[in-house]
Amino acid sequence: MDIVIDTHTHSIASGHAFSTIQENALAAKNKGLKLLCITDHAPEMPGAPHYWYFNNQRILPRFLHGVGILRGVEANILNVKGEIDLPSSSDQHLDWVIASFHEPVFKPASEAEHTAALINVIKSGRIDVLGHLGNPNFPFDMEQVLKCAKDNNIAVEVNNTSLSGKSRKGSDARCDRIVEIGNKIGVYFTTGSDAHFCEEISRLHLSVDLLKKHQVNEEKIISTSTSRFLNFLLLRGKLPIKEFENFY
Template sequence: MEIVVDSHTHTIASGHAYSTIIENAQASKAKGLKLLCTTDHAPEMPGAPHYWFFNNQRVLPRFLHEVGILRGCEANTKNIDGELDLPPSSYQHLDWVIASFHEPVFPPSTEAEHTQALINVIKSGKVDVLGHLGNPNYPFDIKAVMEWAREYNVAIEVNNTSLTGKSRKGSDIHCSKIVEIGKEVGVFFTTGSDAHFCEEIARLDLAKALLEKHNVDEEKIISTSTSRFLNFLLLRGKERIEEFEELY
């Protein structure tokens, strides 16, 4: 299995990351990626940029160092109603929106409340993927959320950083169960390094190994080809990106 898209990365704009978009693109090219999703933290995460940062991503070239750039954001799930910390005006400027739980924005609660929040996020239609779901601080009804994700064509991220044990410790067991049940339900998966430094870009070996362990069909892993990834965005109702025509 070859992974050609890193769907979760950060730049210095996130406030606690250490590389620029140029440095991330250079690392992406060196490591053989075809597409890079730049997904800095949304405004309610401490140190994150103002929403104008996301609304202005149209100034980014579609290719940097021969790597296709997808304009994105890692939004914060704020409450059980599934509200996110991006204003309505932002979504039209973004190709790829991740929704994640982060302790400073949504303090861990009960399994029932986490489940309801995730389902409402999915039903909102605003997000393309659920980020680092393996965090043991946020248990949820895996099968229920996977079924809603399948129905609404929301991808499930396999987050490589979560599997390293360096952050969100204990995620590995939860991630394995999520992939196991997600495969049974028939969801789409994607792979994100969650890089906060350019050398971490495309570090997806643990995510890849977990997907292979559960024998997930490659056609269900959208980051395995530019065509799968970009056509998933069309499935999500996004507009075709003219500059990427040869990648569809």
């Protein structure tokens, strides 16, 4: 399985990561990636940048070190209503929006509340992918949420850091179940390193192993080709990115 995009990465702007966007792009080039998503933490995460940082990503070149750059964010799910911590005016500036639970922003609650929050953020139409869903602090009704994700063309991330045990300990078993159920339902998957240092860019081996274990069809893994990924964005209602016309 050939992964050509890392869809979840952080730079020093996130406040607790250690590499610049330039360093991350160079690492992506050296590891053979074609596209790289810049997904720093949104404002409610401690240490994260102001929302102007995300609106101003339009000044980023579409290519750095020969790697295509996707302008994105890892937004925080704020509440049961499924609101995220960026104004709707930011949406036009972003190619790729991850929505995730983070304990400093959304205090772990009941399974019913987590389920409602995920369904509502999916139905908001403002996000493209659910990030690191395996966190055992945020149990949810997997069947219900994954069915909603499929019905609304929202991707499900298989997060390599979650599987490594470095953070969100206990995620591995839950990630396994999410991939198993999601594969049966027919969701779109993506693979994210969740890199907080440039050497972690494209570190996706555990994610790939899990997808292979459950024999997920590559056509459902949008990070396996630039065409799959960019056409998924079109499916999400995004405008074509003219600089990437050779990647469609």
